[in-house]
Amino acid sequence: MEALKKKILSDGTAIGTEIVKVxxxxxxxxxxxxxxxxGKEFARIFSDIEVTKIITIEASGIAIxxxxxxxxxxxxxxxxxxxxxxxxxxxxxxxxxxxxxxxxTYPIMVSKKYxxxxxxxxIIDDFLANGKAALALKNLCEQAGASVQGIGIVIEKGFQxxxxxxxxxxxxxxxxxxxxxxxxxxxxxxxx
Amino acid sequence: MEALKKKILSDGTAIGTEIVKVxxxxxxxxxxxxxxxxGKEFARIFSDIEVTKIITIEASGIAIxxxxxxxxxxxxxxxxxxxxxxxxxxxxxxxxxxxxxxxxTYPIMVSKKYxxxxxxxxIIDDFLANGKAALALKNLCEQAGASVQGIGIVIEKGFQxxxxxxxxxxxxxxxxxxxxxxxxxxxxxxxx
Numbered sequence: 484m485e486a487l488k489k490k491i492l493s494d495g496t497a498i499g500t501e502i503v504k505v506x507x508x509x510x511x512x513x514x515x516x517x518x519x520x521x522g523k524e525f526a527r528i529f530s531d532i533e534v535t536k537i538i539t540i541e542a543s544g545i546a547i548x549x550x551x552x553x554x555x556x557x558x559x560x561x562x563x564x565x566x567x568x569x570x571x572x573x574x575x576x577x578x579x580x581x582x583x584x585x586x587x588t589y590p591i592m593v594s595k596k597y598x599x600x601x602x603x604x605x606i607i608d609d610f611l612a613n614g615k616a617a618l619a620l621k622n623l624c625e626q627a628g629a630s631v632q633g634i635g636i637v638i639e640k641g642f643q644x645x646x647x648x649x650x651x652x653x654x655x656x657x658x659x660x661x662x663x664x665x666x667x668x669x670x671x672x673x674x675x
Numbered sequence: 676m677e678a679l680k681k682k683i684l685s686d687g688t689a690i691g692t693e694i695v696k697v698x699x700x701x702x703x704x705x706x707x708x709x710x711x712x713x714g715k716e717f718a719r720i721f722s723d724i725e726v727t728k729i730i731t732i733e734a735s736g737i738a739i740x741x742x743x744x745x746x747x748x749x750x751x752x753x754x755x756x757x758x759x760x761x762x763x764x765x766x767x768x769x770x771x772x773x774x775x776x777x778x779x780t781y782p783i784m785v786s787k788k789y790x791x792x793x794x795x796x797x798i799i800d801d802f803l804a805n806g807k808a809a810l811a812l813k814n815l816c817e818q819a820g821a822s823v824q825g826i827g828i829v830i831e832k833g834f835q836x837x838x839x840x841x842x843x844x845x846x847x848x849x850x851x852x853x854x855x856x857x858x859x860x861x862x863x864x865x866x867x
Contacts, residue, residue, distance in 0.1 A: 504762055511763070512789040513737075513752040515744040541734035542754065549705055549738035557708040562734065564703065568777055570696055571703070585760055597704045 484524050484660040488673050490517060491638065497666045501640070509637065510543035510609050515550065521660060522551035525607065525635045528658045532632045534558060534605040536598070538620055540580075540591060541565055543609040547637060551607055561598065563591040563620060572596060576626045578619040591616075593623050600628030611636040611659060614645025621655065633658060641674050642666075676716050676852040680865050682709060683830065689858045693832070701829065702735035702801050707742065713852060714743035717799065717827045720850045724824045726750060726797040728790070730812055732772075732783060733757055735801040739829060743799055753790065755783040755812060764788060768818045770811040783808075785815050792820030803828040803851060806837025813847065825850060833866050834858075 496504040508514035534555055539548035540563045548560045564571055572594035581588050598604070604624045606617055611634075621631045639646055639659035646662070649655045662674040688696040700706035726747055731740035732755045740752045756763055764786035773780050790796070796816045798809055803826075813823045831838055831851035838854070841847045854866040 502761060506762060506764070506786065507788070511753065511756065511786060513741055513744075513754070514749075515741055515752060516749040518741065519745075542737060542756070545705075545734060545737040546741035546752070546754075549707055549710065549741055552705075552707040553711075557706075560705040560707060560738070561703065562705070562738075564734070566777065569694060570698060572698070585758065594698065594703055596699070 484521075486517075486520060487637070487661045491661060491663075491671060495671065497669045497671050500666050501643075503638070503640075503663060503666055503671060505638065509547070513546050515546075518547055518550040519553075521547060521637060522554045524660055525551050525605075525658075526554035529605060529633055529635065532605075533603050534632055535601070535603045536561060536629075537605050537607055538563065538593070538598070538624060539607050540616055540620060544607060547609055548607045551635070555605070559597075561593060563593050563623060565589050565591055567592075576623045578622045578626075580619045581613070581615045591619055591623065595627065598624055598627035598629050602627070602629035604629050604631045606631060606634040607636075608634075609637050611639040611645045611649075611657070612643045614648040617645065617649055617657075618653065621653070631655065636660070638663065676713075678712060679829070679853045683853060683855075683863060687863065689861045689863050692858050695830070695855060695858055695863060697830065701739070705738050707738075710739060710742040711745075713739060713829060714746045716852055717743045717797075717850075718746035721797060721825055721827065724797075725795050726824055727793070727795045728753060728821075729797050729799055730755065730785070730790070730816060731799050732808055732812060736799060739801055740799045743827070747797070751789075753785060755785050755815060757781050757783055759784075768815045770814045770818075772811045773805070773807045783811055783815065787819065790816055790819035790821050794819070794821035796821050796823045798823060798826040799828075800826075801829050803831040803837045803841075803849070804835045806840040809837065809841055809849075810845065813845070823847065828852070830855065
């Protein structure tokens with residue numbers, strides 16, 4: 484998605500060889516008009532499959548998934564939670580994720596009420612790095628007997644192993660709107 | 676907002692005397708079409724004030740704020756974060772919140788880049804209970820010299836002290852789309 488690559492170059496910040504910050508428009512401050520463009524693009528790319536529900540994970544995925552759902556006939560969005568709460572059902576699916584950015588393992592949970600064996604799921608998230616979050620979300624869906632139709636990612640770090648893990652080892656359809664092949668001394672190189 | 680009261684009665688679950696769960700449509704699974712109605716209503720109620728930015732807090736406020744921003748000329752949304760991350764700027768405003776539902780104190784943080792003294796802020800959140808989250812968000816905005824024009828809440832627990840704390844003690848304009856006066860043995864009573 485050319486507009487996204489331009490946005491990453493104009494608003495993003497590359498740090499070291501692994502981090503690109505897009506917190507001015509995607510995952511801290513949110514550019515809602517641009518998220519609408521992202522949502523339209525996901526809907527165009529996945530127009531060939533049936534989707535009954537979008538699953539994401541708190542917190543960065545929520546705005547992207549909610550805005551995108553508007554272009555999927557307002558299907559429900561469910562976001563997996565990372566912490567227990569008095570408001571969360573005791574009857575839930577669990578999985579675990581290792582976070583690259585936070586350098587620790589955390590649980591993710593979805594109430595059993597909100598994923599069923601009838602569901603055809605599209606997973607949406609802001610970043611794909613080592614693939615652990617996406618794989619844990621897929622695991623939650625499979626515990627419910629739901630089928631994961633695809634994974635939509637805004638920015639894939641193509642130099643990390645997540646893409647290969649999901650596409651080749653797990654045979655999942657992953658569509659990333661921008662794939663970064665390298666980050667080097669402030670310079671971001673995209674895959675064509 | 677009559678449609679919201681109906682939604683709470685049809686989809687919500689009252690537990691004990693303090694908890695109403697709306698996780699089927701608001702803060703776990705998200706009903707995107709309904710969030711659009713909520714966003715429109717916030718825009719109608721706050722149409723008399725100028726707003727340059729919407730501030731909320733992860734995770735439940737994000738979808739509500741992002742969808743609502745579409746009815747405020749797509750102004751930026753900023754969500755305060757609760758945990759440190761390699762992606763979060765070191766230069767940030769801090770405040771602290773006591774969470775009623777999680778029964779613990781946690782920090783909230785916003786990068787200094789995303790609130791300025793020029794900003795006219797609307798704070799949006801899903802629930803108002805003891806008012807601690809809203810007050811901490813207001814405190815973050817004030818650290819930046821921004822002015823808080825109002826607070827938009829989807830569901831206010833009118834039997835808790837947050838409404839009085841914000842409106843009477845802190846003289847903030849708080850607009851709640853539904854105010855629950857009591858929860859009693861599964862029965863929810865709204866304020867007229």
